[in-house]
Amino acid sequence: xxxxxxDVAGKKIFLMVIxxxxxxxxxxxxxxxNYEKLTMIINDFLNSNELDLKDINxxxxxxxxxxxxxxRNSLSIVKAxxxxxxxxxxxxxxxxFKGEKEIKYENIPDLCEKFKIEKNLINPIYxx
Numbered sequence: 001x002x003x004x005x006x007d008v009a010g011k012k013i014f015l016m017v018i019x020x021x022x023x024x025x026x027x028x029x030x031x032x033x034n035y036e037k038l039t040m041i042i043n044d045f046l047n048s049n050e051l052d053l054k055d056i057n058x059x060x061x062x063x064x065x066x067x068x069x070x071x072r073n074s075l076s077i078v079k080a081x082x083x084x085x086x087x088x089x090x091x092x093x094x095x096x097f098k099g100e101k102e103i104k105y106e107n108i109p110d111l112c113e114k115f116k117i118e119k120n121l122i123n124p125i126y127x128x
Contacts, residue, residue, distance in 0.1 A: 001057045003109050004046075008038065008074045009066025015045050016105045017056075023106055024049045035073045042077070053081065059089040060108045064125030075122055088119045095125070 005016040016025040028034050061078050064071050078089045090112045097111050
């Protein structure tokens with residue numbers, strides 16, 4: 001099972017793919033231009049790791065708190081991926097994982113399961 005983690009709520013755009021055998025990640029500058037190119041950035045990232053969107057089974061998206069533009073754009077893209085490729089997605093916030101001392105991206109899928117984060121649920125948290 002291949003899992004894609006997308007986080008554009010912070011100061012950087014962060015992407016991670018977790019496959020059965022490997023973990024790949026990249027960061028990009030969190031700019032308006034990169035928000036507009038996020039779909040291309042995701043595609044390029046997957047292609048560079050010999051994957052395609054059709055290879056992704058689940059997407060985990062940070063819903064904030066954070067950048068309004070980044071969160072809204074990433075939510076739209078993930079919803080489009082759901083519609084076009086039937087990929088389940090989970091919208092999490094680090095605030096959902098109360099009591100966890102250290103939250104690492106590679107642990108997000110397990111934390112979502114542990115804390116029973118509902119799939120396809122969107123409730124963004126924007127910072128002011």
